[in-house]
Amino acid sequence: MPRRYNYVIGDLQGCYAALQALLERIQFDEKHDCLWFAGDLVARGEDSLATLRFVKSLCEKDVAYTVLGNHDLNLLAVWRGLSKLKKNDRTAPILDAPDAAVLLNWLRKQPLLLRPNPDHVLTHAGLPHCWTTEEAESLAFEVAATLRGTFLELDRFLENMYGNDPDGWSDDLKGMDRLRVITNYLTRMRLVDARGRLEFAFKDGLAAPMPEGFAPWFDWKTRIARTEKVLFGHWAALEGVAQMPNAIPLDGGCVWGGHLVAYRLEDGQRFTVQSGCGLG
Numbered sequence: 001m002p003r004r005y006n007y008v009i010g011d012l013q014g015c016y017a018a019l020q021a022l023l024e025r026i027q028f029d030e031k032h033d034c035l036w037f038a039g040d041l042v043a044r045g046e047d048s049l050a051t052l053r054f055v056k057s058l059c060e061k062d063v064a065y066t067v068l069g070n071h072d073l074n075l076l077a078v079w080r081g082l083s084k085l086k087k088n089d090r091t092a093p094i095l096d097a098p099d100a101a102v103l104l105n106w107l108r109k110q111p112l113l114l115r116p117n118p119d120h121v122l123t124h125a126g127l128p129h130c131w132t133t134e135e136a137e138s139l140a141f142e143v144a145a146t147l148r149g150t151f152l153e154l155d156r157f158l159e160n161m162y163g164n165d166p167d168g169w170s171d172d173l174k175g176m177d178r179l180r181v182i183t184n185y186l187t188r189m190r191l192v193d194a195r196g197r198l199e200f201a202f203k204d205g206l207a208a209p210m211p212e213g214f215a216p217w218f219d220w221k222t223r224i225a226r227t228e229k230v231l232f233g234h235w236a237a238l239e240g241v242a243q244m245p246n247a248i249p250l251d252g253g254c255v256w257g258g259h260l261v262a263y264r265l266e267d268g269q270r271f272t273v274q275s276g277c278g279l280g
């Protein structure tokens with residue numbers, strides 16, 4: 001059934017009240033509309049458990065889709081006992097919930113890249129200039145296939161997922177190094193250099209001084225011009241408003257007291273609600 005409107009929504013981070021307010025604002029009607037989430041569904045907001053249950057229920061009705069973000073992957077690692085809960089994350093209620101296994105088994109089956117329509121591609125952090133969109137799609141699928149594999153495959157990936165090396169792409173990467181680099185590009189990237197090497201420390205806005213040789217991933221030219229616009233979250237300092245021709249930032253920093261952002265694909269209109277959840 002053709003959808004009336006498609007809205008792409010930025011990082012929720014467990015901001016359940018803001019999500020409900022945003023859906024009210026856009027008059028979301030699951031009979032007609034479709035939601036696309038940019039990942040980081042959970043982490044520091046006031047109700048990650050309710051957020052995860054709600055997004056899962058919409059996805060299971062095929063009226064929403066999500067990609068995975070770094071916080072979602074971290075939650076999976078904590079669930080599997082391969083990472084410790086971060087001090088400021090408020091995801092413990094998910095791990096303690098009676099439906100924890102159902103929720104997290106669903107979460108691990110979500111993709112890292114989606115194509116909401118032929119003109120747009122969605123990942124949590126963006127796409128590096130060293131990949132065509134088709135290459136990125138295929139590489140994202142390699143990670144997703146591992147995540148949805150056996151628990152042995154899942155755990156082996158989660159155990160090896162953390163780390164900044166190697167810091168850039170090369171076609172001959174194999175095994176866990178390959179999966180780690182793909183994951184870092186799709187879920188953690190902000191700055192890269194001309195060769196596509198990642199820089200992991202910079203988290204500021206575009207006006208801040210950047211390390212020598214590095215620039216935002218969307219400032220580099222792709223080998224073959226990318227015809228799709230790239231929708232992404234993750235970079236809260238862009239406030240979900242920066243103006244780039246072919247990259248559409250969606251993380252309004254809701255969990256930091258900013259805004260939750262929805263971008264309507266049909267006409268490019270943005271809708272925002274002020275964060276009400278804060279960190280308190």
Ligand SMILES: [Mn+2]
Pocket residue numbers: 040069070071124187233234235
């Ligand atoms: Mn993120």
